[in-house]
Amino acid sequence: MxxxxxxxxxxxxxxxxxxxxxxxxxxxxxxxxxxxxxxxxxxxxxxxxxxxxxxxxxxxxxxxxxxxxDPVGAFAWKPLGFIVLTVAIFGWALPHLGMVIALPLLVVVAALAGDEFHWGEALLNAAILTAGSWVIFILGLKLTIPLWPSFIGN
The missing domain is CATH 1.20.58 (Methane Monooxygenase Hydroxylase; Chain G, domain 1)
Incomplete structure (x- = not known):
């Protein structure tokens, strides 16, 4: 076949x-x-x-x-590397730096994977994602996710 x-x-x-x-x-x-x-x-x-x-x-x-x-093209190593790096950074950063720093860091590093990076769009997305996650996970679901870095305290 x-x-x-x-x-x-x-x-x-x-x-x-x-x-x-x-x-x-x-x-x-x-x-x-x-x-x-x-x-x-x-x-x-x-x-x-x-x-x-x-x-x-x-x-x-x-x-x-x-x-x-419809041949298979070359692997997109840059986006793959950035996304894997983003997941690793977020996994470390959430318990140590809190949601307020870890989520914007996640969004900005992930946005660097694309060909068209714009600081304004990345920061706006980060702010919306952080606020929405705070409302849903911390206020709504009452999950114990650190909001602020551990060295600042609660």
């Missing part, structure tokens, strides 16, 4: 692999029932849905002809 779209073929395989891995990993948890789902219920269902989506994309890659074969 001829691959008619390389991008769809490889992305379909990736979706199937990740979806089945999550579904398989969810089998280690209790499923519960539909009325009272356990911790494995939701990830198992999402994993199967992701694998099904991957199968549909893979089927499309093998049946629908595209102009030029």
């Amino acid at each position: 001829k691959i008619k779209s390389q991008r769809d073929f490889w992305s379909g395989l990736m979706f199937i692999g990740v979806g089945l891995a999550f579904a398989w990993g969810a089998t280690n948890y209790s499923f519960g029932s539909s009325a009272r789902p356990g911790p494995g219920y939701f990830p198992f269902g999402l994993g199967l849905l992701m694998a099904l989506l991957g199968a549909m994309v893979l089927f499309k890659a093998l049946t629908i002809e595209v102009e030029g074969g």
Whole structure:
């Protein structure tokens, strides 16, 4: 069988692999029932849905002809590196620097991954995300997330 779209073929395989891995990993948890789902219920269902989506994309890659074969381009290493770095920085910064510093840091470093970085947009996004997270997680859900750096205190 001829691959008619390389991008769809490889992305379909990736979706199937990740979806089945999550579904398989969810089998280690209790499923519960539909009325009272356990911790494995939701990830198992999402994993199967992701694998099904991957199968549909893979089927499309093998049946629908595209102009030029839709080749896979080069890896975008810069954005990938910045996003991985952002997650690592945020994981360290939240307990040490608090939400007020960690979230803007997250947004600014993640924005550097793109080709069009603008300080004004990044800072506005950071302010909106920080205020919204404070309202939702600290005021609304009463989660114990540090708001300020640990050296300042509460």
